[in-house]
Amino acid sequence: MTEETPKAPAKFDFKDTETLLRYLDSQGKLYSAKRTGLSARQQRQLKRAVKYARTLALLPYAG
Amino acid sequence: MNDNQYIYQAMFLLDNGEVREQGFNAMRDWVKTTLEKHGATVKVLRLWGERPLAYPIAGRARATYLLGWIEGTDKTVSNAKQEMYLLGPVFRNMFLKEEEIPAEELGLGIEVIKDEDVKVLDDTPVVESLFEEEEEAESSETKAAPEGEAEKTKAAPEGEAEKAEGDAPKETGSKEGEAAKPAEAAAATPKTEEA
Numbered sequence: 198m199t200e201e202t203p204k205a206p207a208k209f210d211f212k213d214t215e216t217l218l219r220y221l222d223s224q225g226k227l228y229s230a231k232r233t234g235l236s237a238r239q240q241r242q243l244k245r246a247v248k249y250a251r252t253l254a255l256l257p258y259a260g
Numbered sequence: 261m262n263d264n265q266y267i268y269q270a271m272f273l274l275d276n277g278e279v280r281e282q283g284f285n286a287m288r289d290w291v292k293t294t295l296e297k298h299g300a301t302v303k304v305l306r307l308w309g310e311r312p313l314a315y316p317i318a319g320r321a322r323a324t325y326l327l328g329w330i331e332g333t334d335k336t337v338s339n340a341k342q343e344m345y346l347l348g349p350v351f352r353n354m355f356l357k358e359e360e361i362p363a364e365e366l367g368l369g370i371e372v373i374k375d376e377d378v379k380v381l382d383d384t385p386v387v388e389s390l391f392e393e394e395e396e397a398e399s400s401e402t403k404a405a406p407e408g409e410a411e412k413t414k415a416a417p418e419g420e421a422e423k424a425e426g427d428a429p430k431e432t433g434s435k436e437g438e439a440a441k442p443a444e445a446a447a448a449t450p451k452t453e454e455a
Contacts, residue, residue, distance in 0.1 A: 212271075212308070212327075249354065249356065251314070252352075252354055253271055253273065253325075253352065253354055254273070254313035254314045254315055254317060254323070254352070255314060256314050257314040257315055258315065
């Protein structure tokens, strides 16, 4: 069983919560790069976007 | 801090209560004047949406999001942030340095919407419910704690009693011996009194 990895956008935007939610589990935790299949740079961009979204209460904090 | 001009993308979370009372346009103008007062050039300022918060912030469950693109220095931004922290309807804000303003955003400019068109929903009283939950949790803890302590205190004497029972044959033997002596003495004394 292999899970389908979502197609990564050219740039992760903190306002695009629908896209960001695809990379979060039900607890709101970010998936690992191994699971997302993103490059190191994309994973960093994703991490930053998720953190900005959390600051603005667009996404929940994990837990 | 240097005096270089940067482009910032800014997001402001407005208090729904104040937006409802004073109107969206007044709130947007307050943000605009605050930014301009500290030397920023406001390129775009528009309503991004009214939506629920992912987690409650100071008892608020919903907020009105205002998106802006501004040009200014680091000092401009820090001063504006400081003022917004102390005054006004903005309860959270974020400024991000960007390389350029997207063409789609530039086209929007400073958006003017009728106050009636901005639908602001009622906030649920999150603070009260949170406090109630905390109080309930505390009361349940305090109720649970004495029981636990009581169990401990109950258990402790039993243990001691068991110990006492375990030790009883030795002590009782000696006590019985001691108790027997006064009884014998008491039995002997009447005789002396009688005598």
